[in-house]
Amino acid sequence: MFKNAVLAEILKLKGSKIALPVILLPLISVLLGSGNFVANPHELVNGWYSLWTQVALFYGYFFYPIIISICCAYTMRLEKSNHNWNMMMTYPVRQGAVILSKLIIISIISLIVQSFLVILYLTAGLLLGVKGGFPLDILNFSLCGLAASIAVAAVQLYLSMIVKSFALPIGICLGTCVLGLGLCVSGLWMLYPTSLLIKGFGALNQAALSPLEHILFFILCAVYILVFTELAIRRLTKRDTATS
Template identity: 80%
Template sequence: MLKNAILTEGLKLRGSKIALPIILLPLISVLLGSGNYAVNPHELTNGWYSLWTQVALFYGYFFYPIIIAICCAYIMRLEKNNHNWNAVMTYPVRPRTVILSKLIIIGFISLIVQAFLIILYLTAGLLLGVKGSFPLDILNFCLCGFTASLAVAAIQLYLSMVIKSFALPIGICLGTCVLGLGLCVTGLWMLYPTSLLVKSFSALNQAALSPLEFILFFILSALYLFVFTRLAIRRLTRRDIVTP
């Protein structure tokens, strides 16, 4: 049943314009980051890591969570149009399956975006003549970023379900991106999923998470994911969300 629900969610996105931000925002991030790297060769002397800090500055702090927010708002908007929730709830599918299928689709999109970013980053580094071998730490940063993105997706799916406006949940995400950056700078990166995302990309200090931070990071990501997924499932089971 879950497999069929996931395939259905994928079909709903076919022919949509959701691919536009998925392609453009990582590309813009790499172009801006590469430009900063190219014009500051004397300050950015740590090769691939320096290039990564410049790319992640735009991508990890703002563009990546915004991509997640846009996808969540769009996938929920499809159900809100013409009271489609009523039709969904007439299907022999549990609310849990509906929410999980949407979350899995967003996770799949997030994974594609991360892979696309790595390709763009590697291409930019080669074109800029960055010396040294490709650091595997970058893959670790991206894996942690993907994990945090699932927690962000759970929150954004819930907000997009509760809020009727398409743009407002995206605006809230943008605000929490600024909040997440501030929390990370002050050392309180564990307080919100967007701050987990900022911490995961390690653009502030070019250092990977310590073993203790790594464990705490994954525990908190799982906790946020579980709590907000449960909230979304609980809301979907309530009658008022499926009535006109």
């Protein structure tokens, strides 16, 4: 049944316009970051790392969380229209499978987005003639960003479930991006998933997380994912009880 729930989520995305932000926002991030890199050759002297900070400046702060929030809002929008939630509750699928299938699909989309960004970043670096070998820290930044994006997705799925509006959860995510940036600057990056994303993605500086910070980072990502996924499942269970 869980496999069928995942396949159902894939079918729902067919014919949608989700691909537009998935393609355009990473592309815009790399173009803007590359433009900054070229325009400031005397300040940005650390090769691949400097190029990454410029790309991550736009992507990690805002574009990446916004992509996730759009995907979450869209998957929930389908269920909230035409009483689809009530129809779904009549199917032999557990509430947990419904929520987890959505989270898995969004995680896969996030992985695709991250892979696409790294390919664009590598291509831009080669075209710009960036010297030196490709730094493995970039893969570390990308992995941390992916983990944090799943935590962001768990929060946004829950918000998209409890808020009727399609746009409001996306607007809330944009606000939390600003909050996350402020938390990172003040050293409180562990207090919200968007600040985890900014910190782990290397958007503020070129230094990777320390071993201890890595442990704390992934523990916090797991906590946010588990807590908000459980909240969403409980919310859906209450809906099932109310409609039965």
